[in-house]
Amino acid sequence: MNKLGVIGGLGPMATAYFYQLVVQMTDAASDQEHIETIIYSRPSTPDRTKFILGKSDEDPMPFLLDAGRKLKRQGANVIAIPCITAHYFQKRLEKTLGTRVIHAIEETGKYLKSKGITVVGIMATDGTVESRLFQTILEKYGIACVIPSEKNQAKVMHIIYDDVKSGRPVEMDLFEEVSDKLFAQGAQTVLLGCTELSLIKRDYQIGKGFLDVMEVLARQAVLACGKLKEEYNNLITE
Structure with missing residues (x-):
């Protein structure tokens, strides 16, 4: 089973909810069947929107890369970022880390x-x-x-x-x-x-x-690292 790494804190409540989604979506009959997950909450990461729009010189990339490297050192071989704007940096991050970063x-x-x-x-x-x-x-x-x-x-x-x-x-x-x-x-x-x-x-x-x-991201994290409950194959609200 792959180990999931989460670059979190962008923001903190969204990260907590993302982990809740991963747990809810995982088809597990016991604690031991859930996905091994490492969460690095890094709320000090500079605002992604301000940097992308040129309203700030504080580059989030070094923060994301540092978090990703720490997760990788702890054994994470699939990484998720529960911040959609941060996916602006996904390709560079994945290439530099040499580890899969799920693209939501x-x-x-x-x-x-x-x-x-x-x-x-x-x-x-x-x-x-x-x-x-x-x-x-x-x-x-x-x-x-x-x-x-x-x-x-x-x-x-x-x-x-x-x-x-x-x-x-x-x-x-x-x-x-x-x-x-x-x-x-x-x-x-x-x-x-x-x-x-x-x-x-x-x-x-x-x-x-x-x-x-974010539900799409959580679903993909479960598919990459565990077993998905069938009910989460339809995510569009009805």
């Missing part, structure tokens, strides 16, 4: 294609949207992407940073305004493309047609 967005593309989805809406950070992380990869799978207007993208960032990351109640009216507009623009599925948004799905009723990218 690539796996999302494969999953959507297997379900026959051709148009998706994206709710994610400015860094993820503006760097075209989703758009570039999903287009390879024949999937078109709809993104929020500038006004609605500001609402998404407010929800992520001022609500979830700040530990405040989520303004669900804003969440619904953004997602409803994406569906109206033709999205068959709306992607929760930030791990803070995953926490909204955990805590609130959000309706049908949503795919949590």
Whole structure:
């Protein structure tokens, strides 16, 4: 069985939920059948969005690389990062470490294609949207992407940073305004493309047609390191 390493703390609550998902998704009849997991929580890692957008000179890459090397030294041979924006650094990180780093967005593309989805809406950070992380990869799978207007993208960032990351109640009216507009623009599925948004799905009723990218990441981690419960083959909310 492969040993899972997790570069966490980006943010801490999302990391805790990611591990919960891995445990929930694993088909195990005893403690001993669960996946051996090493979590390195590194909340001091600089803000990914600010760096990607050129609003900060603090490069997250050395922090991610240091965490990855420590996990590898402890025997991790599959690594997951429960922060979607951090996947901007995935290719460099994987190449430098020489260890598999699961690419949540690539796996999302494969999953959507297997379900026959051709148009998706994206709710994610400015860094993820503006760097075209989703758009570039999903287009390879024949999937078109709809993104929020500038006004609605500001609402998404407010929800992520001022609500979830700040530990405040989520303004669900804003969440619904953004997602409803994406569906109206033709999205068959709306992607929760930030791990803070995953926490909204955990805590609130959000309706049908949503795919949590962190659930895709957790599912792939289980497939790589253990045995998946069959019920987690369908992740799009109904």
